[in-house]
Amino acid sequence: MKKEHSVFDSSQPQHQNRPETRKNRFGRLNASGQKFDYTLTQDDAPKNLMEKLKPSEIKGDDSKFWDEKSMSSSDFINIYQAVYYIYLFSKTAVLVFFPIVFMLSLWGSLFKPFKEGLDIFIDINMMGINYVIIPFGITWGVTLLLFHQFAHIMLRKKYTLSRQTGMVTLYDNDEDVIYSHPFVEFDCRLFSSTNQYGHLSFGIALVHRYNDYSQHITIGEMIGSTHPDDHKRLWNVIQQYMDVSQPLPDLPILEAFRSKDPTTEAHDKEIGRDPKYWRSMSDKDFDQVVAQMAENQKRIPPLGKPINIYAQSPEEIHVV
Structure with missing residues (x-):
């Protein structure tokens, strides 16, 4: 039983058939x-x-x-999940991992002679900047931009009620x-x-x-x-x-x-x-x-x- 278009008007008889019991x-x-x-x-x-x-x-x-x-429901496409996890990992690397490296390098340098400790501190943190802050910071920014500017194209329509x-x-x-x-x-x-x-x-x-x-x-x-x-x-x-x-x-x-x-x-x-x-x-x-x-x-x-x-x-x- 199917009609091409049939608005619902409760004030009128709907002429529905009783459902089968098979x-x-x-x-x-x-x-x-x-x-x-x-x-x-x-x-x-x-x-x-x-x-x-x-x-x-x-x-x-x-x-x-x-x-x-009409009303509709949408869900994010699969690629959104991947982008979201990349966003979370990048954000965590910048806000959590790098500060931990910074504190550990600072703590370690305190037990060395001043010049040697300073060199260790600078070397470790320059590595952190080059291999953590820059790449993951850029990744964080790009994924955040994707969410703000292109979230609508990551949506998949699930159903509509017209x-x-x-x-x-x-x-x-x-x-x-x-x-x-x-x-x-x-x-x-x-x-x-x-x-x-x-x-x-x-x-x-x-x-x-x-x-x-x-x-x-x-x-x-x-x-x-x-x-x-x-x-x-x-x-x-x-x-x-x-x-x-x-x-x-x-x-x-x-x-x-x-x-x-x-x-x-x-x-x-x-x-x-x-x-x-x-x-x-x-x-x-x-x-x-x-x-x-x-x-x-x-x-x-x-x-x-x-x-x-x-x-x-x-x-x-x-x-x-």
């Missing part, structure tokens, strides 16, 4: 993990996501991974498309894992309902939380973002783009929302608002009422 080599088709329902969205978001950008860190509308059209087209797309290491399907064809599932210390962690992923893909859209990485309710709130945010019948989620990172989305612009005019509500705050005020929001969340269910994505008529949308 077995495959992985077990029942995409049955692992706890499935979250599609729901009516609410004005709520996980604290970790709210704090992605504080007001003082927001730079206009130049977000590289999330705007009114509000504009309704499509969810996963990419391989060369940014070739692995698969692309309408958002409503994905189930959100909560997965758990235990680390070597026995600590349980959680994450959510979008799993295509009608195919046995081994790779999923790991949206839970956006918040890095270990609490299931935080991931439910993230699912609420993702649904609202993809739902063209709803305004964009009210997040600091998206505020600059609200006027560019017709549904959001109309909503904000209707309620009289300050276009710079978040950006006009001080970081201190922002922290207080987010802290109060987190306190209120203790009394608010993390997800709204379920909706029926298998509805064939408007009357069936809220019959689950």
